[in-house]
Amino acid sequence: MKKILTLVILATIFLVGCGGNKEKTYVVGTNAEFPPFEYREGDKIIGFDIELIELLTKEAGIKYEVKDMSFDGLLPALQTKKIDLVVSGMTATEERKKSVNFTKSYYSTSQVIIVRENQNNIKSFDDLVGKKVGAMIGTTGDLIVSDIKDVNVKKYNASYAAILDLKADKIDAVVLDSEPAKNYVKQNKGIKVIEGVSVTEEYAIALRKEDKELLEKLNKAFETIKANGEYKKLYDKYFSK
Numbered sequence: 350m351k352k353i354l355t356l357v358i359l360a361t362i363f364l365v366g367c368g369g370n371k372e373k374t375y376v377v378g379t380n381a382e383f384p385p386f387e388y389r390e391g392d393k394i395i396g397f398d399i400e401l402i403e404l405l406t407k408e409a410g411i412k413y414e415v416k417d418m419s420f421d422g423l424l425p426a427l428q429t430k431k432i433d434l435v436v437s438g439m440t441a442t443e444e445r446k447k448s449v450n451f452t453k454s455y456y457s458t459s460q461v462i463i464v465r466e467n468q469n470n471i472k473s474f475d476d477l478v479g480k481k482v483g484a485m486i487g488t489t490g491d492l493i494v495s496d497i498k499d500v501n502v503k504k505y506n507a508s509y510a511a512i513l514d515l516k517a518d519k520i521d522a523v524v525l526d527s528e529p530a531k532n533y534v535k536q537n538k539g540i541k542v543i544e545g546v547s548v549t550e551e552y553a554i555a556l557r558k559e560d561k562e563l564l565e566k567l568n569k570a571f572e573t574i575k576a577n578g579e580y581k582k583l584y585d586k587y588f589s590k
């Protein structure tokens with residue numbers, strides 16, 4: 350009898366202990382409409398950012414799960430704690446830095462213009478004046494286009510929808526980050542990329558200002574995967590020609 354009682358007590362201590370130590374699962378928000386950084390293959394979300402967060406969380410010893418949502422919903426979801434991190438090819442802009450923290454930059458890029466192959470009059474943002482231009486809602490590309498005088502901006506949730514409208518003559522151009530743009534041009538006939546039109550942008554992971562410890566952990570993990578060659582391996586997998 351005494352033995353059984355001891356067992357019951359031990360089991361209870363064990364179970365309570367487990368509950369108390371239950372590891373937090375960090376929810377990583379993304380918008381899987383942005384190949385090769387995050388996109389869907391069947392019902393799986395894959396891409397550079399997804400593999401990057403896998404490496405970083407493993408190194409930092411934290412658990413995570415990915416949540417797909419609209420791009421313009423990511424920062425509000427972060428502020429309201431529906432998600433804990435944003436890994437979504439997000440540019441660390443000065444404006445966004447006012448409300449969230451960013452890790453060290455993990456990728457440098459810029460905005461480009463996509464036009465139909467026979468379009469030779471569009472060489473810079475200035476040439477978009479008076480034109481119908483597509484951009485992804487809430488992105489830096491959207492900001493640039495919406496700033497152009499007399500432009501007719503059409504905002505999309507999914508970049509591929511903008512590409513389809515461009516191909517169908519419904520809009521004159523699309524402003525998008527360089528890598529997804531090149532990706533679409535490779536896979537779609539009749540469109541081309543105009544490069545060298547924007548300043549450099551730095552992608553980084555966004556998190557709440559108060560999550561300082563998490564920021565430290567991720568930055569440290571990033572240093573480690575840069576030093577041990579894992580970051581380079583991932584980079585080459587997606588970006589070496």
Ligand code: ARG
Nearest residue numbers: 380383437438439440488489
């Ligand atoms: N770099 C741009 C921005 O931060 C676009 C990012 C879009 N990312 C995405 N997963 N849809 O505004």
